[in-house]
Amino acid sequence: MSKARDHFENAIQDAERILQAYDHLNQMEGREREPEELKRAALIMTLTAWETYVEDAIEERLTADLRTLEGSKVANFIKSTLENELKWFNTPNSKNTKGMFERFLHQDVTEKWTWIDGDADQARSKLNQWIKKRGEAVHRSINDTQATHLVSRPDMKKCLIFFKKLVETTDLAIDQS
Template sequence: MCQAKNVFDVSIQDAERILEAYEHMKSIPDLGRDPEELKRAALIMSLTAWETYVEDKISEEVALQTKVLQGCQIGNFINNSLEKELKFFHTPNSKKTKDIFERFLGIDVTESWSWPGYEDPDRTRTKLNEWIKKRGDAVHRSVADKQISHLISKPEAEKCIKYFKSLVEATDAALNH
């Protein structure tokens, strides 16, 4: 198993633990309100785990494929190019993810994004982009009016975590072929 996947597996546990804390805190009678910020935090941590995975995975794969070029000019060029690109690589939606893997590895990993419930890669790409938009809302838009519905429900946050676990599995499988 690759290091990127190992790091993701540990990182996604942060989101799961945040949801456990949410369950505990919402049962505290003196709290006075639903700790909805914990559900937003679980969403944010899920996307952070995904972003870290994509960056680590592309770096791992490029290093593996250019191992024989290490120390020579072309190897340095490839590594420096990737390093520069990753400095500006944020919020890996379906297009950015597709583009970076195609550019450096010649593979469209998004074509392999299929699993039970998400058999159509187009649906999977669309869902990734929806999660990213929701993460942006969670990061930049705190809920000031506690009467309106929450940005994300607990079942949605659980689906988000499950989605990203499956997405990482599908991406890893695509790159291991």
């Protein structure tokens, strides 16, 4: 297991603990409303864990690949280029993730995302849907208490399972290259 995946496993626990808090508060008697903001927070933390995984995985593998060039101008240039690009990598959708892996590791990891009926396009599409929901959760607060919630509790369970599998599959793809 890569260090990046290990860090992801630790980070995803934050989202799971937020959902546990949601479940606890939601079961309390006499509450005025459902603590919907905790589900949004769990969604944001899940996608943040994914974004950090992608950044860490590329940096970890690139550092290993450049070990023999350590200290050279070439290695320093490549590392500084990655560092600069990661500053702007804040939307880890399928296109941007594919681009970062191709640019720095010459690998399209998204081709390996085939656990959903053997179809990588479905996994890419699902990732993009979650990214869109994260954007809504970050930038839009729900003011209407009667409105449908952005993400349901069962959806958050699916979200966690999806990203755990996405990281597992991506990590395996990197190892196999």
